[in-house]
Amino acid sequence: MAQTSSAHRVSHFFAKGTDPDExxxxxxxxxxxxxxxxAANNDIAFECEFASAGPITLGLCRYEGEMRIKRQSEADNIIILLPRYGRLVLEASAGEILSTPARGVIVEASQDGSLHFLEDRQHLAIAIDQKELRNQLTQILEAPVPGSLEFAREIDLTAGPGMSLMQLATTLYAGLTRDAPLRRAPLALSSLSNGLMQLLLETVPHRLSSEMARTGSSPIPRHVKRAIEFMRANLSAPVTMQQLAAACGVSARTLQQSFRQFKMTTPMAYLHHLRLEAAHRELIQANPGQTVADIALKWGFIHLGRFAADYRARFGELPSHTLRTRAPGGSQ
Structure with a gap:
């Protein structure tokens, strides 16, 4: 299911036929x-209509006949299947999960496995770029979020969050297809897309659910806040662990433990995260003549190859691409 850039441009795609290759x-x-x-000696048919907007792609798909759909390569997204009728089994190394009209499934692209369609089936599929989910979590937790989010793989669609997710996804899909008005309302589209991702992060269990709950209920210690304030005031200057601890009035060990508890990272890794964010903002707003090397060095990145790798892991593109396409005067 093809996805567009985070600019929330809408694209539409329809496919219908009986050929497995198609x-x-x-x-x-x-x-x-x-x-x-x-399946052996089995004919199939399919009809799928996809709509993409930024990091989210939705597709209403109808399948006839028994078949397996296997993933041949990995990608950094998750796929949520919200069935309307029919059964399928998600087959993976961690076990099998049966999806019925009362039970949706979440497939993370890093998992092994396949989808075994047991009978005729229709479902609403949602594909979401995990990079965008991690960006949202980064804003909520005020800390870098690496790796897979490891969502729970089953969703109860009969009540509560699962029903809300189904309703919101259905509304978003209906607003994106054909000549629906949502295609011409970018602010509303962005709001609904972000709302769907926020609903997923807040209501479906994942690896960082407990940290999200703690962020909302537990105040961050004063010395951690002081450390972050010191970092922000000295982003472009050399900063050592000893300087951070002295600025906060605690030992380096205490500061390390507090950052691990409340920010899920170390103080120096958090400083690295803030500097990447600062470099990202400046690359977007760069003046004519500024280079990636200029901006990287300004924010303390001496090794340009490592900076490019860390930047790409955080923002999903190379710094040169950000500078070329998003800076004023850059190509669009």
């Missing part, structure tokens, strides 16, 4: 290859 092509993207395999 279905494989319709479901694959430039980053993820999927293949459809009908």
């Amino acid at each position: 279905l494989s092509k319709a479901l694959s993207t430039s980053r993820t290859s999927l293949t459809a395999h009908p």
Whole structure:
């Protein structure tokens, strides 16, 4: 399911047929290859309509016949299947999960496995870029969020959060297809897209759910706040662990422990995160003639190759791409 950039441009795609190769092509993207395999001596048919907006792609898909759809490569997204009728089994190394009209499933692209369609099936599929989910979590937790989010793999669709997720996804999909008005309302589209991701992060258990709950209920210690204030005031200057601890009036050990408890990282890793954010902002707003090397060195990144790798891991693109396409006067 092809995805567009985070600018929330809307794209639309329709596929229908009986050829497994055509279905494989319709479901694959430039980053993820999927293949459809009908059961022996079994004919299949499919009809899928996809709409993409920024980091989210939604598709209403109808399948006929028993088949397996297997992923051939990894991608950094999650796929949520919200069934309307029919059963399928998510097959993975961690076990099998049966999806029915009362139970949705979440597939993380880093997992092994396949989808085994047991019978005719229709579901609403949501593909979300995990980078965008991590960005939202970073804002909530005020700390870098690396790696897979490891969502729970089942969603109860009969009540509570699952029902709300189904309703919001249905509304968003209806507003994106064909000539629906949401396609011409970018602010409303962005709000609904962000709302869907926020609902997912707040209501479906994942690796950092407890940290989200703690952020809302536990005040951050004063010495941690002081450390962050000192970091922000000295982002472009050399800063040592000893200087941080002295500025906060605590030992380096205490500061390390507090950052691990309340920010899920170390003080120096948090400083690195703030500097990446600062470099990102300046690359977006760079003046003509500024280079990646200039900006990297300003924010304390001496090793340009390592800076580029860390930047790409955080923002999903190389710093040169940000400078080229988003800075004033850059190509759009």
